[in-house]
Amino acid sequence: MSSTSIYEVFAKALALPLSEVSDVLAYNTISQWDSTAHLGLVAEIEETYQILLEMDDILELSSVAKAKEILLRYDVTV
Amino acid sequence: MATANRGNFYEHLDRFGDQFAVLLSDGSIVSYSQLHNCVQEFRRRLPATRVLGCLLCRNNLAVLVAYLACLQSGLPVILLPDGMYGQLLQKLLEVYRPSFLIKADGTVELYDRLVQNSDDNFSCGAMHAELAIMLSTSGSTGSPKQVMLSYRNLQSNAGAIVEYLGLDASEKAITTLPFHYSYGLSVVNSHLSVGATLILNNDSVISRAFWQLFDATRPTSMAGVPHTYEMLQKLRFHQRDLGSLRYMTQAGGKLSADVLTWFAKVLGQKQIRFFVMYGQTEATARMAYLGPGDVAAHADSIGRPIPGGSFELHDPDGKLLTEPGERGELIYRGANVMLGYARSRQDLLALNPPEYLATGDLAYADNDGRFYVCGRKDRTIKVFGHRIDLDEFQGWLQTQGWPVICAGETDRVVIAVIQKEQNADVQVLLKHLADRLPFSMKAVSVILLPEEPKTDNGKIAYGELLRLVA
Missing domain, CATH: 3.30.300.30 (ANL, C-terminal domain)
Structure with a gap:
């Protein structure tokens, strides 16, 4: 369990100001979140919450809202 | 060579009859006979004289048909990414003033260049007879610099790839790289050479769409640049069903040693052959390859030259280096060495093809004829x-x-x-x-x-x- 906000994780991994991270932020809609950044994001999430994401979850992780949903399945409070 | 007596890979596509040429994500199948008919149909929409064109590329049937039609009709085309930044495209169009442009949906726009350009001495017949396609090496900065490749370049490299990968008509490659990129194009050309199947995909390996298509079509091979492999490793893709894959290829830059070793191991366990390849757009695509037996033991090597190609090493004065371990610039000779660079329209007229390709890479050889790249001559x-x-x-x-x-x-x-x-x-x-x-x-x-x-x-x-x- 960790108390780091998922928004902070996204802001750090995508090099965005925290104010620009919201639930609707989605993969490939901004230049900062391309496939390269996606790998960094996955690594950041895994490190922060000490989990290993399944392949299907990495593919499904297409928005902040989706990430919250997925992390629930790993018993992570975000 | 497997294709030596069959003519060029892009001609007589109907010789493969009902074999599957293309599988699409909507489930449709295009046979070689059908592809042949589409190409003949498309050729009627193209100019009847030898003029320059542009083709905006995506991995789709319309682009494949247009590409083959241009090759068959002897119309040189500049292959460009679809969705290329507007100003960059405009600049290229201004520099090369093509007579037609084919959009990625297959729409042909004809420009009336003959009247407009009567002031320059550029006429249809004047373009070098061997010029087939032009590709960019960077695509980044809007530099008009293009690599000019000949029909012979394309045919020779496709044949060499068929030979060292051992391709036959039973292969099914899923496209993972852009059509306008020399590596991506080499997958297309080599598979068409032997009547194999192309699964036309535009999605990243980090997308559900890609894996849905993968499961539906069961490809026998995948190609990837280092970034593709980093993504696949991060996805822990070895944990999923890869049953149909026979081999994977990697090129487009040096894969970091730990990623390479990881793939050599997991692909080895699954009996999926792993080829690490070396090349440049200036050599059409491929110059060397490291075969499955060598990848694990000689991970830092670029392997040996492809069939029909050869390497030598030159010191800064151009003197030939012959001792193993001696470092010099890597020089490649083969029928796939480009016609030259184009920076302007005039460059398409009088070609002076280089005798060999100076790769700009610094390298050395070991006692067994494997080569190792150890740096760059330029920046x-x-x-x-x-x-x-x-x-x-x-x-x-x-x-x-x-x-x-x-x-x-x-x-x-x-x-x-x-x-x-x-x-x-x-x-x-x-x-x-x-x-x-x-x-x-x-x-x-x-x-x-x-x-x-x-x-x-x-x-x-x-x-x-x-x-x-x-």
Whole structure:
């Protein structure tokens, strides 16, 4: 369990100001979140919450809202 | 060679009859006979005389048909990415003034160039007879520089690839790279050579759509640049069903040793053959390969030359180096060496094809004839798979009025704005770059410096820039 906000994780991994991270932020809609950044994001999430994401979850992780949903399945409070 | 007596790979497609040429994501299947008919149909929409065209590429049937039609009709085409930044495309169109443009949906736009350009001495018949296609090496900075490739280049490299990968009509390759990229195109050409199947895909391996298509079509091979492999490793893709895969290829830059070793191991366990390949667009695509037996034991090698090709090493004076371990510039000879570079329309007229390709890579050979790349002669780097010549990149920014010097290494570019007053608007520069660069801005750092850092002998100390942004 960790108390780091998922928004902070996204802001750090995508090099965005925290104010620009919201639930609707989605993969490939901004230049900062391309496939390269996606790998960094996955690594950041895994490190922060000490989990290993399944392949299907990495593919499904297409928005902040989706990430919250997925992390629930790993018993992570975000 | 498997295709030696069958003519060129792009001709007589109907010789493969009902074999599947193309599988599409909507489930449709196109046989070689059908592909042949589509190509004949398309040729009627193209100019009847030998003029230059542009083809905007996506991995779809319309583009494949258009490409084959242009090759069959002897119309040279510049292959460009669909969705290319408007101003860059405009600039290329201004430099080369093509007579037609084919959009990625197969629409043909004809331009009435003959009247418009009657003032220059560029006429249809004057273009070099061997010129087949033109490809960019960077695609990044809007440099009009293109690599000119011949029909013979394409045919010869496709044949060599068929031979060393051992391809036959039972292969099914899923496209993972762009059509306008020499590596991506080489997958297309080699598979068409033997009547094999192309699964036309545009999605990243980090997408559900890709894996749905993968499961539905069961490809026998996949190609990837280092970034593709990093993504696959991160996805832990070895844990899923890859049953149909017979082999995978990697090219487009050096894969880091740990990723390479990891793939050699997991693919080996699954009995999926792993080929690590070396090449350049200037050599059509491939120059060397490291076969499955060698990947694990000689991970740092680029392997041996492809069938029909050969390497030599030259010292800075052009003298041939013959001893194993001696370092020099890697020189390649083979029928796949380009016709030359084009920077303007005039360059398409009088070609002076190089006798060999000076790769710009520094290399040495071992006692068993394997080659090892150990550096670059110039300041060329790869940023997320995109080749960037830092001198060219720096010059591109300078001509736009930015007083900059640039340094870099793999996946990293440092731009220093040299200004005493330090009033340059870094935000404007960052926005300018973000709109134009083909790779993520995460690779780019911009710093302000009052003057250029110099080495003891007065040269620009580019290495210093990298140290400043550690």
